[in-house]
Amino acid sequence: MKPDQPLDWEPFRKDVADVERAADWDEGVRGARARFLLTAKGLPLRPKGTRPTIVWAAVAVAASIALGIVSWKRHPTEAPVSFDTGIEHATGRVGAILSAPTSESLPVHFSDGASLSMEAATRARVTETTSHGATVVLEEGSLSVAVVHREATRWRVTAGPFTVLVTGTAFDVRWSTAEEALVLDLREGSVTVLGPSLGPDGRRVHAGESLRVSLAQAQNEAPRLSDTAGEATTAPVVREETARAGEGNAVGRSSWKQLALEGRYADALGAAESEGFDAASRRASSSELLLLGDTARFAGSPKRAEQALLMVRARSAGKHEAAMAAFTLGRIAYDERRRYADAARWFQSYLAEEPGGGLAREAAGRLIEAEKAAGDIAAARQSASAYLRQYPAGPHAALARGLLNR
Amino acid sequence: MNIFGALDHVCSRRLQYNGRSGVSALPVLKRDTDLAPSLPVVHDDEALVHALRQRDPDAPAVLFDRYGSYIHRVVARIIGHAEPERMDLLHDVFVRALERIGDLKNPRALKSWLVGIAVYISQEWLRRRKRRGVPVAPEKAEERAGTSAPPEAVEAVRAFFLLLDRFNEEDRTVFILRFLEGMNLIEVAEACNLSISTARRRVLRAENRFRQILPGFPALYERFAGEKER
Numbered sequence: 001m002k003p004d005q006p007l008d009w010e011p012f013r014k015d016v017a018d019v020e021r022a023a024d025w026d027e028g029v030r031g032a033r034a035r036f037l038l039t040a041k042g043l044p045l046r047p048k049g050t051r052p053t054i055v056w057a058a059v060a061v062a063a064s065i066a067l068g069i070v071s072w073k074r075h076p077t078e079a080p081v082s083f084d085t086g087i088e089h090a091t092g093r094v095g096a097i098l099s100a101p102t103s104e105s106l107p108v109h110f111s112d113g114a115s116l117s118m119e120a121a122t123r124a125r126v127t128e129t130t131s132h133g134a135t136v137v138l139e140e141g142s143l144s145v146a147v148v149h150r151e152a153t154r155w156r157v158t159a160g161p162f163t164v165l166v167t168g169t170a171f172d173v174r175w176s177t178a179e180e181a182l183v184l185d186l187r188e189g190s191v192t193v194l195g196p197s198l199g200p201d202g203r204r205v206h207a208g209e210s211l212r213v214s215l216a217q218a219q220n221e222a223p224r225l226s227d228t229a230g231e232a233t234t235a236p237v238v239r240e241e242t243a244r245a246g247e248g249n250a251v252g253r254s255s256w257k258q259l260a261l262e263g264r265y266a267d268a269l270g271a272a273e274s275e276g277f278d279a280a281s282r283r284a285s286s287s288e289l290l291l292l293g294d295t296a297r298f299a300g301s302p303k304r305a306e307q308a309l310l311m312v313r314a315r316s317a318g319k320h321e322a323a324m325a326a327f328t329l330g331r332i333a334y335d336e337r338r339r340y341a342d343a344a345r346w347f348q349s350y351l352a353e354e355p356g357g358g359l360a361r362e363a364a365g366r367l368i369e370a371e372k373a374a375g376d377i378a379a380a381r382q383s384a385s386a387y388l389r390q391y392p393a394g395p396h397a398a399l400a401r402g403l404l405n406r
Numbered sequence: 407m408n409i410f411g412a413l414d415h416v417c418s419r420r421l422q423y424n425g426r427s428g429v430s431a432l433p434v435l436k437r438d439t440d441l442a443p444s445l446p447v448v449h450d451d452e453a454l455v456h457a458l459r460q461r462d463p464d465a466p467a468v469l470f471d472r473y474g475s476y477i478h479r480v481v482a483r484i485i486g487h488a489e490p491e492r493m494d495l496l497h498d499v500f501v502r503a504l505e506r507i508g509d510l511k512n513p514r515a516l517k518s519w520l521v522g523i524a525v526y527i528s529q530e531w532l533r534r535r536k537r538r539g540v541p542v543a544p545e546k547a548e549e550r551a552g553t554s555a556p557p558e559a560v561e562a563v564r565a566f567f568l569l570l571d572r573f574n575e576e577d578r579t580v581f582i583l584r585f586l587e588g589m590n591l592i593e594v595a596e597a598c599n600l601s602i603s604t605a606r607r608r609v610l611r612a613e614n615r616f617r618q619i620l621p622g623f624p625a626l627y628e629r630f631a632g633e634k635e636r
Contacts (some may be wrong), residue, residue, distance in 0.1 A: 008630065009615075010589075012630065018556060020479065020482070021486065029478050029496065031493060032478070032494075032497045032500075033467075037467055037498050040500075040504055128490055130494065283559075
């Protein structure tokens, strides 16, 4: 590239557009829209063309300074809220998994006064903290949430494809990964729930109301909203709709899914292709994308499998599904593509994201294999040593010892 | 041709003949064709601004639906794709716009006025981030997220935002608006509340710096080097 030669930006602009398209920002933009519309309802409009006079400006400056001093004393910095967990108040870490024991609940306290009570066996993460609140991802189980209302409070609880926008309220929320169903019971205030079938503005839920919505239901009809007195009558909705999707009634999505669940992988992939693989992928939840990835892999299409799994990685960063996708991508890279360095990277990703996960031993073993196959013997020996410390009798122990005894 | 079209035309001609930056091709911002479809209730920006000033309850939704995606893109490009706070900033841009809609002198310039607010709020955020320090290294966030975009594109974009972290807020913003958004100098100047000559100076400075440090980012460099040099 010569110094005086104009830069051709077109290829890079296309790169940026590709990356932005793949990032799937729509849900976040919908969330910002819903919050904006909530804010807009109570927003005062500054009259057109009004300009404070110098006197009033001076008064305003003086008042601002005074208020600034007061608020600085109350909130000395714009530091994000912090949190601790359990009765011992262990310091919480953003992104780390919070797992309530199977026999008791786990309290989580936030510095802005908000609190969560995670019911027994619930898994969640605090994925983001700001000076105005936090984002909590409910992976499985039930949370009781109490958020103190303040100006500009911004709390979010997400579960699967659903997001609860909170400004100050108390509610219980349950999420079942298996049923892909969200149940929200509001005790105080109001919240807005965003997600499939809930419309561009989301669904407003008020105190005393209960919202039940599932992905299967979202495919077929609007979610049911009831007051708590009517809870018993609406309880079967989720089960009924889940069963309907399982029977293959839902258009498109469940057809390939049904075939995949029956083990007819080639037919399932054909069904996904016929409805448009990209469209089917976009409509699928993360767990369905994992199934679609496996389906494509078993049907002999590693390219499609990678496409579905990379979408899981993009959509569910930090979640269990993303780690599972990393593991399967490692298998594809090793078994199908013979790209051993890539495989090692994916197995490392799985181990970093779920060090205690159900596939950790297998991933640790396959990491040794991949590094060895890639010719990185030093790394393979290091991984072998780590493996033996953790799994001295594991299935890859012999391979590990062989490497270390070289 | 309206006044903005005429200004685009004049500015483009002048810079194509007299420009010194080596960037003679001056892409003009695509007009509203790539925006989210507008709702049937309000068909043009003047009517929308009038509705917003009259506190029409539907007007804020129309405003967001018309410009939300575009403003989000502008914010995301200025502060960086990997920053999760871009959604909060997007919200803040529209809240600020609603509060200040009375100050908008030319309702037809609604879009560029929104871009100006987005630029202001994004720069404020960049300054705050500088004071706080960058919490998460961008490469870590990208690596964790994964994407279905072509890997070379992902790498190039990741490198681009790493490179931009070496710019100050002002140069970073004019650079993004000029070269990534494809705005002409008048639009850049308007969005950043600068004179055209200051905007031109900053664009030149940013472009020179970009050229200097580009070779240190091979994934990005190869996107600009062209086939001949690969």
